[in-house]
Every structure is written in structure tokens, then in C-alpha cells.
Amino acid sequence: MNHQGGLAYRDTSIADLARAGETLFAEGDPCRRTIDIRSGVVRAVNHSCEGHRQIMAFFFPGDVIGLPLSNEHRYTAEAATSLLYSRHPVLPFGNASVQTISDPRGLLLHVWQEEKRFMTRGLILGRVGMLARMSAFLISVIPALHRSVGLFDLPMSQNDIASYLGTSPETVCRTLRQLREMQVIAMPRRGRLAIISSQALELLAEGVEPSAV
Amino acid sequence: MNHQGGLAYRDTSIADLARAGETLFAEGDPCRRTIDIRSGVVRAVNHSCEGHRQIMAFFFPGDVIGLPLSNEHRYTAEAATSLLYSRHPVLPFGNASVQTISDPRGLLLHVWQEEKRFMTRGLILGRVGMLARMSAFLISVIPALHRSVGLFDLPMSQNDIASYLGTSPETVCRTLRQLREMQVIAMPRRGRLAIISSQALELLAEGVEPSAV
DNA sequence: CGACTATTTGAAGGGACTCAAGGCGTGTGG
């Protein structure tokens, strides 16, 4: 999941800092530069005209976002946590070939990584029942989470998780509690997560009845 | 939505035929060729290990699928209707640059088109309530549908729509009936669709209360 | 015409949403 070293110039560029909530680029902005996440989490946000707000994906260290697939950005990127990142200039879309010639494999790899994140949300939201959705969500983010002694750091707020899962913060809280009571996960502290039974988590994500776990 | 003429060789290649239900390529297969849809609908399918099946996207004439973003196909492609398409050979992933050099803009356009389809499903499934989801789904597919005298041809079965929307065929049927009773759409025949009030459809997709429409 | 699939409808049950309110954690300012 971490494509360290995917771009040759990564190590030489200076990192920028963004605070939680800061907007990196907005939907409709012209694609001027890609953003290479060093540490922290970025959320891709879509605003509907009625004011509803959806989080379409979370991006993690190693991901490169803002890729010039078209002239304009296709979503708004916000820092979900405090963030360390670097920016790399991009040629206008008409000259995209120049962008790809320098490292076509790198570009396509990053495009694929981005697309995977969107596909994953679809697969998660397509499941029936919040338990299955939450379990699938946890499984999908765990590989990208920072671990310390078997305890994961769940960096996004339950509000963000709710927007991602298409539900309410209350339901997120209740579902996590349910997983705790089933001894599938543990959350010793705010934002800390331990997986007690990853097998049970996978069964739940597949839609197996909770009573059978 | 229809990128006619996106690839120069389209007009000169001979079209293949596939029957409804036929598999064009399977998840995990090596990416040997891209598929250029001429007529009909393709569904991108994901099978979970427990046998559950999700439709991640529908693809329409003008879409090019099976793009070599990685070595292997990322989903299974099946003909949702009888299909006319053409295949174009693709160099192995390591040589992807050669693929892009001939027409980098074309490749990126098609990649973007594919990614948009996956993003769209996420945005649809992220809405609350089946009415909103169904309305958003109809809005998203209408531009790709074949029209005859204001009557659209809805080519996918309600089973497929259910798999796409993450619900059951019964709920799909009931939701369509509800839209009919609200005079928002009409379905004079199986697979035929008329939009009576596209404005109401958009309001419903935005989550406005049905009683307010 | 007959078999099969797709669509439609009914009824019952449970799960998720909403509204409302209370507890916890964090950070800020006096």
C-alpha cells in the first residue's frame, strides 16, 4: 500500500504543512500540481448543491493525488488530520504526454491507486447492514494505518467515517460499540484501535450473521 | 459522454459480438486488450468470497474498458445486454509508455471516464434513502441511454440495478413504482422509461422530502 | 404451448434514521 520511492524526486523536495481541515484544492480548480502525501490523512470531499457532503475516499502516506486526468480537479481535497506533503508541478492537460514520458509507470501506478480508493468505497457501500460496512471499512484502512505495538491509530473522526459510510455519526458510534461488545475490536482510547479477531471482522464484512461469529 | 472518435483506429476495426451474460474478461486476468464498446451495456462485477455479487459500474457505447493500469484486470466485465464491441491489443504493463505515446490524451481520457463511473456509484450509494439513490442512478444513466421519441431504453434488468444499488430486486421494483405514482417517471413497457419531471428527479436525488415534490 | 426467468405484490420483523440530551476530551484564556 505504501509506494515509497515511487517518484524519484520525492526525497529531495521540501515538505509543506497543512492543518486539519485545510483545503488543498477544490473541485473545479485547474490541475496545477500533484500532491504527494508524506504523513497524515487527506479526505476527498464532494458537495452536493443542497449542502450535503460526502467523503468519497481517504488518502494516506504514499498516495499521490490531484493527478491531471482532466483539466480540473474532480473532488475537493481536505486535510483530515494535520498533514505533511509535497507539491509537484504538472503540465497542462494538453501536454499530459510530457508528464507521462518522464515516468509513465509511476503516473499509471498512482492513477490506479487513486481509482482503487474510489472503487473500494463503492464495494463497501454496496454491502447490506452497517456492521458489514463498518467491518469492510476497517479492513480497507488498516493496511494504511500507523501501528504501534499492535495498536492502530485511527486518525479520522467518527464524523468523517459517517460521511464516508453514508450514515450518521450516531450509527457509527453504535456500530463500533457493537464490534467492541462482540470482542472483535477494542478501542482503549479515543482514536486508538486494536483488532482482536481479524477473521471475525472479515466474516462480518462478508455479511455473515453476527450471531454466527 | 460519448467520446466518438477518441481513438483513431476505431472506425477501421471489425466489431465482435457478445451475448447477454457473456464474460468479456475476468478479475485477475492479465490485461491483454482493451474493449471499445460500440453498442450495448457492460457491467463491471465484483464477486466476494462468500458468493455475494456486486455490480460496480455500467459501461456504455463510447467507453473503453480493460485499460492496463496494472498487470491484471481489476474487475470482471460481463455483457449486460447483447453487445457490439471491438478489441485492441495492449502492450504489457511494463511497456505502458508505448501505449500512451500513440495517444496519451486518449488513454487518460478513457481512464478518467472509467474512474468517473466508479466515483459515481460511490456518490449514489452514499445517499440516504432508496428514492434518492434510485433518482440519482437514473440521472446518471440517462445521458448514456438510447432515446426514441422522448422514451428511453433502460437496458439493464432490475436485478442488475439492485446489485448496483446494493439492495434487493423487490426494493428496486417498489421504488420505481413509487416514482411512477409520484408522476416523476413513467414506464409504459418493460425496459422503457420516460422522464416526466427531471426537476423532481433531481430534487429527490438531493434528498428533498418526497412530500415536498 | 410450455418452461423458465423477471417482475410485482403482500406481510412481518428488524435495523437505521432522526431528534434530543448527557458525558468526555481538548484546547484556550484568565
Added chain:
DNA sequence: CCACACGCCTTGAGTCCCTTCAAATAGTCG
């Protein structure tokens, strides 16, 4: 250092929507 304020998380209660199971009808293909 403490008090306060604010946002985040947690919990409760009621309602409605969606799911599931079951069965009938319509449409399609041989």
C-alpha cells in the same frame, strides 16, 4: 494552574424504511 467552552463521542426513544420470505403474475425463449 484552573475554569470554561467547544466539539466530539455516547446513549436513549420513537418512527419509518428496508429486508426477507413467500407467492402470484407477466414476459420471454425455445
